[in-house]
Amino acid sequence: MKRAAHIPPDHPRAAINQRGADLCFTVTKFDEVSSTSDVAKQLATKGASEGTVVVASAQSAGRGRRGRAWFSPRGGLYFTILLRPNVAPERLRLLAAASALAVFDAMAISVGRRLLLKWPNDIYLEGKKVGGILIETKGSCARIDEAFVGIGVNLQRPEMVIPPEVMNSALWLSDCASEAPSREGLLADILRSFADRYKELLSSGAGAIAECYNRRLLLMGRKLNVRCDGKALVGICRGINEAGALMIDDNGKDVSITTGEICSWQ
Ligand code: BTN
Numbered sequence: 001m002k003r004a005a006h007i008p009p010d011h012p013r014a015a016i017n018q019r020g021a022d023l024c025f026t027v028t029k030f031d032e033v034s035s036t037s038d039v040a041k042q043l044a045t046k047g048a049s050e051g052t053v054v055v056a057s058a059q060s061a062g063r064g065r066r067g068r069a070w071f072s073p074r075g076g077l078y079f080t081i082l083l084r085p086n087v088a089p090e091r092l093r094l095l096a097a098a099s100a101l102a103v104f105d106a107m108a109i110s111v112g113r114r115l116l117l118k119w120p121n122d123i124y125l126e127g128k129k130v131g132g133i134l135i136e137t138k139g140s141c142a143r144i145d146e147a148f149v150g151i152g153v154n155l156q157r158p159e160m161v162i163p164p165e166v167m168n169s170a171l172w173l174s175d176c177a178s179e180a181p182s183r184e185g186l187l188a189d190i191l192r193s194f195a196d197r198y199k200e201l202l203s204s205g206a207g208a209i210a211e212c213y214n215r216r217l218l219l220m221g222r223k224l225n226v227r228c229d230g231k232a233l234v235g236i237c238r239g240i241n242e243a244g245a246l247m248i249d250d251n252g253k254d255v256s257i258t259t260g261e262i263c264s265w266q
Contacts (some may be wrong), residue, residue: 025052025081025191025195026053029056030055030056032056033059033060034059036150041136053079053187053191057078058074058078060072062078065120066261071166076155076158077151077152078151080149081149082148083146083149083198085145087143089143091205091206092137092147094244096135098197098209099133099149099151100123102196102197105189109189110173111125117218118219119217125176130171130173131152131153134148134150135150153186155174156172156180157174197209217237217240218265222265223237223266224265225262225264226246226261227260227261227263229259235249235251235255241256
């Protein structure tokens with residue numbers, strides 16, 4: 001069943017959001033775009049429905065978290081899913097974690113247990129980044145009207161020159177999988193898994209997602225150096241909580257951070 005968009009939270013049909021709803025995907029393919037998230041936003045302003053997926057073979061201005069560029073040559077998988085959640089922002093605090101789990105589940109089919117998640121929403125393979133997620137939302141403090149889930153996966157190692165900063169931190173699925181999946185196959189697996197995780201998030205709440213996420217967390221129990229609001233923090237990682245914050249034990253003092261950067265870990 002496809003959920004209608006823009007139902008006011010106090011409307012009787014908004015109850016559907018309480019138990020979650022199935023997503024129907026409509027995939028639109030492009031050769032090269034600036035950013036699939038920008039294209040998805042343009043389509044959203046023209047009334048595109050929930051489940052619209054914009055996928056491109058390459059991006060000329062792919063972007064990541066914190067305004068960073070996302071290296072997007074041909075051979076990778078780049079796409080953005082449009083959601084029209086119509087729920088309070090608190091209910092989507094783990095959308096990034098749920099999305100990361102969806103990508104993890106789909107990629108694990110090819111590379112199994114060597115994958116791990118790095119807070120907040122990176123997919124790591126053999127200690128290097130193989131995928132990332134960028135969540136952008138539109139709405140008010142009472143309700144999220146639109147969410148754009150941008151997903152990038154390093155699939156086939158490009159033959160072109162790779163920028164040194166990417167080379168040092170990234171890995172491609174083709175480096176590790178005996179048989180790397182096709183872009184179409186991986187996209188289909190991620191979308192299937194995303195529909196399940198999103199439904200789980202809306203119906204069962206954040207607890208189940210946080211628990212699954214923590215079981216796959218690369219940093220769990222490790223000593224972290226974190227930069228948060230310009231301050232340096234050191235502590236043992238205790239996983240994320242239901243609000244999506246990373247919990248750190250700083251010599252017996254519990255600290256939770258909602259934004260920040262893990263600089264290193266041991
Ligand atoms: C990150 O790790 O910083 C997030 C990277 C997200 C990249 C994807 S690729 C598809 C979508 N379009 C973009 O411009 N960014 C996201």
